[in-house]
Amino acid sequence: MEKEIFLDIACFFSTDQFRGYDGWFETSKKILGYRGFYPEIGMKVLVEKSLISYHRGKICMHDLLKELGKTIVREKTPKEPRKWSRLWDYKDLQKVMIENKEAKNLEAIVIDIEKYQEEFLQRTMTVDALSKLIHLKLLMFKNVNFSGILNYLSNEMTYLYWKNYPFMSLPSSFHPDQLVELILPYSNIKELWKDTRYLPNLEILDLKYSQNLIEMPDLSGVPHLRDLDLEGCTKIVRIDPSIGTLRELVRLNLRNCKNLFLNLNIIFGLSSLVVLNLSASAIYFKSPDAIGNLHSLVILNLGGNKFVTLPNTIKQLSKLRFLILEHCKQLKYLPELPTPKKRKNHKYYGELNTFNCPNLSEMELIYRMVFSWMTQIFEVHWQSSLSFNRLNIVIPGTEIPRWFSKQNEGDSISMDPSPVMDNPNWIGVACCALLVALHDPSNIGNRWRNLPFDFGSMGFSFQNKQVLNKTSRALPIHLQNDLVTGELDHLLILFASREGFLLFPSEDETDMHGLDTRGFTTSIYDHPKGLRMQVKSCGYRWVFKEDLQQLNPNMMFRGNPSSRKRKLLSSD
Template identity: 25%
Template sequence: MWDDCEFYPENGIEVLLLMSFVKIGDNNELRMHDQLRDLSRDIVHQENFKEPGERSRAWLHKEASDILETHTGTRKVEALCVDFGLESHACCLTNEEFSDLSNLRFLQMGTMQTWMEILSIARKLKALNLTGCSYMVRTPDFSAYETLERLILEECESLVHIDPSIGYLKSIVFLNLKNCAKLSRLPVEFDSVESLTELLIEGTSIEEFPVGRGVMKKLETLSATCCGSLTQISTSISDLKSLSVLTFDLTKLPDSIGKLESLIELRLFGTRFTDLPDTIGNLKSLRVLDIDYSFIMKLPSTIGMLLKLEELHASHCYNLKGEIPSNVERVSCLRILRIDCTNICSLPTSIGLSHLQTLDLLGCRELQFLPELPSSLVIDETSMSVINYHCRRLLNTSIYAVLALVVLWDAAASLRLSLVNLADLTYTIVLNFFSLVNCTFVSLIACYSLGYILSVAF
């Protein structure tokens, strides 16, 4: 779209960011400062003070509706915003009102009964957002929109059929079908969509994903969570050589997943299978592995082969038991390890992870031993400087490792050792407490094995 408008965003947006006129939002949207918006509108207004139809943009409903109803629009109009709401005469608009707007690139409309007919003349359309068209059962004919790059059909709850003409969209790079709950299949003509880089089908009833038909060679992002009818995926998923972000919640993951050489993020939140294939160790580019809330029972021994892995999330995997594979020490890039609320009983004897910053063990009730931990660990500012282990089976011998780590965190304002199997507070441990110069709160709730506390500690 930028190229078609002969804009150069790489340099321009960077300058605007530095001047604080625009910023990039959480969802990668471009947000504009009010002053820049007003300045831009003033520039457009100066294009022609008297005739809105001679300007490049019309954002006020009254001006936009006048352009359409009086047929005063010209080739200069590139963007139009109109919202008739519940006004009955909105239904009277047809192609004729848009016939002179041959360079229209952006059209925003509210409640319109004739939008499909009107869109048929928008030959240069780059983006089409039909979010929330709850009564649309079938998509319009896309054959007229060969330059369309982004198609958003999110929350079209009645949609059951995508028109076969989607195969004509040779330039499309983004397709959003999120929460189209009645959509159960993609048309065969989808095979012809070769330019697609991002596909979101989460919350649909799609039963089969069209891999293995020699399509979507450029696909980089695929999200298919909450697809209850999509229980497994073809081994041909390995054909998606450009795939870098994959999000699934299937009942089975094929061994061929290990052939996705470009995969950077693998998110399997809430998956129903119990084992990860050993071939996952072949994902040499993988940086994020997320199996939160899954039924995984153990981590594969090949996890130590993921040399570029930076984040491992396994929170609330209640079936995850036993030990963390010792070769995890080889993953030297690991920054985040979250295994909270699991039944892991031990960590490797020595965690030689020089870049590890976050280690979450909250609620690991079966954890019996803490090894020597790296000094790279830091307190998360959002945790209010609270160190909370809550590990019921943590043995007395390992409490020294806990307190040695606490000394590194001299910013800690609170120390909680609730449910730790601590037998006593010896003189050595008291000396460690004294190192916590900022600590104002100590909790030993439910340390049932605690026999005595030296009075010097307080």
């Protein structure tokens, strides 16, 4: 199997193809596994033979070895790509499509037309020849244009990724028993399939931003589905109730399904759910307390919805680590937050986000509740073997608390950890930034690096402003003109462990950066037209064990609930 793995890596997985695809390294390993190649064993052998190496989450192979692999694939019939086992070049694919003949040997196609390949982006091929690829097991198309009617796809498929899939449904003859992942983002699909389709090995179904999708069919034939992503399917109105039978579903993303009419009690019985994203969706609770049944839930995103309050049973979700409520503009009250549960051998990340919740009331109570949740997390960490990494909180506030002993105006502050490096009681750093979102008619709009919409509008770095090409960690704060209607002041409060701070950005002990480059720097990725985010000031404090023992709400949070102007302050 080492030879097959070597050829796949040479042709597909060591290149920059699909470099915008999240988790490409892990995806490559999964695909090799789907193809029956035992990647854990085979890739180890290739590393030992110096045929491949790993660097920062990438599989690396020398260009000469890549060319050797491709030569082996082409060896017997160099001018007849139809007879090869793999296709990786658009021109060869085009030749196969034009010939429109049976291709018995062809098992894998990975084609990505980059933006700079304008000559190919403008071309369209007829799709007929795909029906002749009867043994195709791996198909990945990105920015490849087809016309015609798709009547057949290989039933031996194990992995199908097709961005901008141009057809309105899957072929009726498509029954791939071994298919594990079906990924069709930005597709033209209106109806995935009719009736029930039995796909016993399907684990991931991704149709995000398929703008013409109207409904999801019967899903009872996919009993092992673990991940369903329908984000941005703005026309979908119905999901078949059979979704409630998916007892292995771990992740459900219904973000921005704004026309979906869904009774959430259908999914509240899915105790396996770890991630549930319902932001900006038209949802309703018949029995809202049933959300407490989601005992495995770690991430809950309810942003952009019209709740006034949330079910008190959220406090029963002991594994919950991320609660995202941004743009819940009618939200008045926060529920009691769950007591964190001890977990071994896991890095802890936590987040509470109440950005743009202008109607929140009883702020004194909210501050104390947030403080209690925060300190419980610290207690769980230091009483167990839990590896703490980072905790983020976004909450209304107009002034950085004085507890953050080092402060500076502007969007960054330099940090010198050398005085605390040898102190055994030094456990981490607490940072704070005062954020202001305001309307700015002069701003014509600016989106940094063409980032995807769901990336967020802001990030942070533990590198100072003098570092070129800083690596930032994104924060899920999203600026949207139709949601931000007035000037908003918020505090970003961030706690990072000693290890998380020193190893930033790689978390690799062999890649620790110099102390002289340290700082807390914020970055704004997105300024929508007519709207602007400004970081007025930043602050930080080195945190020691005794700090946590002495910390109390009056040191971190103090507010006057009778005052019309909410503030987040601290005492001396």
